[in-house]
Amino acid sequence: MxxxxxxxIVEREALDHNIATxxxxxxxxxxxxxxxxxxxxxxxxxxxxxxHRNFTCATVREVEGMAAAGLGDDLLLANEVLDHEQLAxxxxxxxxITLAVDSEEGVRRAAAAGISQVLIDVEVxxxxxxxxxxxxxxxxxxxxxxxxxxxGVMGYEGHLMMIHDRVERIARVEKAMSLLLRAAAxxxxxxxxxxxxxxxxxxxxxxxxxxxxxxxxxxxxxxxxHPFRQALFLEVSIISKSPKGWLVANAGLKALGMDHxxxxxxxxxxxxxxxxxxxxxxxAIDGFGLDxxxxxxPAHVDPTIAKHETxxxxxxxxxxxxxxxxxxxx
Amino acid sequence: MxxxxxxxIVEREALDHNIATxxxxxxxxxxxxxxxxxxxxxxxxxxxxxxHRNFTCATVREVEGMAAAGLGDDLLLANEVLDHEQLAxxxxxxxxITLAVDSEEGVRRAAAAGISQVLIDVEVxxxxxxxxxxxxxxxxxxxxxxxxxxxGVMGYEGHLMMIHDRVERIARVEKAMSLLLRAAAxxxxxxxxxxxxxxxxxxxxxxxxxxxxxxxxxxxxxxxxHPFRQALFLEVSIISKSPKGWLVANAGLKALGMDHxxxxxxxxxxxxxxxxxxxxxxxAIDGFGLDxxxxxxPAHVDPTIAKHETxxxxxxxxxxxxxxxxxxxx
Numbered sequence: 110m111x112x113x114x115x116x117x118i119v120e121r122e123a124l125d126h127n128i129a130t131x132x133x134x135x136x137x138x139x140x141x142x143x144x145x146x147x148x149x150x151x152x153x154x155x156x157x158x159x160x161h162r163n164f165t166c167a168t169v170r171e172v173e174g175m176a177a178a179g180l181g182d183d184l185l186l187a188n189e190v191l192d193h194e195q196l197a198x199x200x201x202x203x204x205x206i207t208l209a210v211d212s213e214e215g216v217r218r219a220a221a222a223g224i225s226q227v228l229i230d231v232e233v234x235x236x237x238x239x240x241x242x243x244x245x246x247x248x249x250x251x252x253x254x255x256x257x258x259x260x261g262v263m264g265y266e267g268h269l270m271m272i273h274d275r276v277e278r279i280a281r282v283e284k285a286m287s288l289l290l291r292a293a294a295x296x297x298x299x300x301x302x303x304x305x306x307x308x309x310x311x312x313x314x315x316x317x318x319x320x321x322x323x324x325x326x327x328x329x330x331x332x333x334x335h336p337f338r339q340a341l342f343l344e345v346s347i348i349s350k351s352p353k354g355w356l357v358a359n360a361g362l363k364a365l366g367m368d369h370x371x372x373x374x375x376x377x378x379x380x381x382x383x384x385x386x387x388x389x390x391x392x393a394i395d396g397f398g399l400d401x402x403x404x405x406x407p408a409h410v411d412p413t414i415a416k417h418e419t420x421x422x423x424x425x426x427x428x429x430x431x432x433x434x435x436x437x438x439x
Numbered sequence: 440m441x442x443x444x445x446x447x448i449v450e451r452e453a454l455d456h457n458i459a460t461x462x463x464x465x466x467x468x469x470x471x472x473x474x475x476x477x478x479x480x481x482x483x484x485x486x487x488x489x490x491h492r493n494f495t496c497a498t499v500r501e502v503e504g505m506a507a508a509g510l511g512d513d514l515l516l517a518n519e520v521l522d523h524e525q526l527a528x529x530x531x532x533x534x535x536i537t538l539a540v541d542s543e544e545g546v547r548r549a550a551a552a553g554i555s556q557v558l559i560d561v562e563v564x565x566x567x568x569x570x571x572x573x574x575x576x577x578x579x580x581x582x583x584x585x586x587x588x589x590x591g592v593m594g595y596e597g598h599l600m601m602i603h604d605r606v607e608r609i610a611r612v613e614k615a616m617s618l619l620l621r622a623a624a625x626x627x628x629x630x631x632x633x634x635x636x637x638x639x640x641x642x643x644x645x646x647x648x649x650x651x652x653x654x655x656x657x658x659x660x661x662x663x664x665h666p667f668r669q670a671l672f673l674e675v676s677i678i679s680k681s682p683k684g685w686l687v688a689n690a691g692l693k694a695l696g697m698d699h700x701x702x703x704x705x706x707x708x709x710x711x712x713x714x715x716x717x718x719x720x721x722x723a724i725d726g727f728g729l730d731x732x733x734x735x736x737p738a739h740v741d742p743t744i745a746k747h748e749t750x751x752x753x754x755x756x757x758x759x760x761x762x763x764x765x766x767x768x769x
Contacts (some may be wrong), residue, residue, distance in 0.1 A: 351569075
């Protein structure tokens with residue numbers, strides 16, 4: 110199978126290692142993989158085959174796609190939805206769906222749209238969605254009055270993912286989770302959903318962890334003390350070579366998530382990215398000629414994958430499978 | 440027509456103003472609009488209707504799409520292509536196509552793929568594609584020996600787009616273009632193609648300007664002394680509101696090009712973007728409630744548009760047309 114460039118590739122061995130590694134710490138339903146990281150039902154199926162059959166989603170589109178792919182055993186939409194049309198789409202999906210709510214209006218609209226299960230989203234320090242811990246119990250009562258089943262709480266400690274000192278990371282996650290557990294006691298239900306790749310092994314307070322990026326990795330998370338391997342690369346071709354000392358590759362910031370900065374070229378330097386080019390420099394460029402291929406490590410995996418139509422699973426140079434990125438858009 | 444959020448909207452009045460404004464300075468073929476900025480044949484057709492029927496493309500996919508839409512009068516692929524499969528695709532397109540070349544290998548492969556017209560791509564200071572000005576004439580001779588028609592030169596002064604001092608901008612563009620004109624004298628042909636939105640009115644040396652971003656604008660180019668108006672916005676809905684003083688909108692860095700930083704909210708502050716959220720703050724949030732809509736200005740238009748399936752043309756709040764973003768991917 111010839112791979113056109115630019116393209117995303119996933120190294121099979123690293124992927125298998127990452128899935129096995131997280132499963133050793135978070136077996137079965139202790140991990141609720143977040144599909145927003147990879148947006149592919151084919152890749153989600155690999156996680157389901159490894160025993161993780163409950164998934165986290167960020168968009169209605171992700172929930173629809175997972176349900177259509179037969180992966181709808183237990184789908185958490187870990188995000189508020191207020192729009193009537195989007196709620197109607199959600200209510201029409203044939204799957205076991207739980208929606209995050211953080212307001213009375215959200216509760217009312219969810220109930221009106223035929224949603225039957227919710228989690229109370231609690232703010233644990235990240236300035237984003239989530240109700241104050243003290244008010245979570247009251248919102249749960251309101252939800253029950255609307256005949257919604259309240260399965261528990263969620264609270265994402267996103268501001269703590271990248272704390273490099275492990276002792277500090279544990280201490281601060283414990284503090285955030287104490288807020289969530291207090292809310293959980295008021296709310297009731299079995300689920301305390303939290304965490305991400307950054308805190309997957311230190312957040313021992315949540316009943317389930319919503320990690321996703323660990324599956325394929327990126328340059329940002331690679332700076333943490335984690336056992337995951339880099340599995341995702343952007344494969345590019347050299348289209349120009351200057352005697353002044355640079356190479357030009359045929360992909361740039363339209364093929365890469367750029368919010369964490371430039372990609373990494375393990376053999377040399379990334380000078381800059383433009384729309385459809387990356388300029389590379391350093392002694393290693395002597396070893397490359399026109400139309401040669403090389404691999405860049407994306408700085409941020411989630412938005413990188415969301416820019417592509419497909420990922421190619423490779424074993425060394427050989428293409429062995431394709432993961433269509435079928436959960437994109439909204 | 441109900442617009443789902445998040446979505447890209449284009450304000451009709453600003454769009455019309457931008458197209459009319461550039462046409463006053465660069466009428467007809469003096470402007471060769473760069474479709475990479477907006478990746479939509481429907482929007483390209485508006486430019487063709489305004490008299491600009493020659494277009495610039497950055498990818499094979501863009502050339503294919505423009506040709507299929509009947510906009511193939513004169514398509515310049517302003518980028519090197521070395522890959523045999525991509526060259527075969529290019530050779531198979533029924534349109535008037537000109538390819539940029541900057542190497543002997545590129546010339547050989549273009550000729551072998553049935554390409555008939557080229558421009559010599561000249562490096563004028565941006566460390567990216569392009570041959571040294573002194574070598575351009577020799578490459579043109581080689582191209583002619585391969586029976587390629589050499590239509591002239593191109594040289595993109597991308598490093599000069601954002602010089603805020605107009606006098607300095609003019610002086611440095613003149614210097615860069617003197618390199619290109621020297622190459623043009625050696626190369627022959629009628630075309631001297633260069634420029635972009637940043638230099639559209641100061642680059643008086645090129646025979647045609649490859650501007651694209653001016654069509655809809657972004658926060659980055661808005662800092663220049665240009666007469667263009669902001670036409671493109673990301674429309675989002677509020678899904679959460681915290682008594683601590685922030686709003687959460689339902690779109691983030693997967694809906695925005697982030698290489699130039701966060702989007703701008705004209706009414707207040709953007710605290711940060713995450714994958715599917717933007718957190719907003721400032722006094723103006725008091726005026727917004729759950730499910731209200733607001734508009735963000737993307738920091739960089741080209742990669743923002745490339746993340747979406749469609750743009751909605753609006754007149755105030757009313758949706759009046761749709762521009763499918765049909766030239767995405769590679």
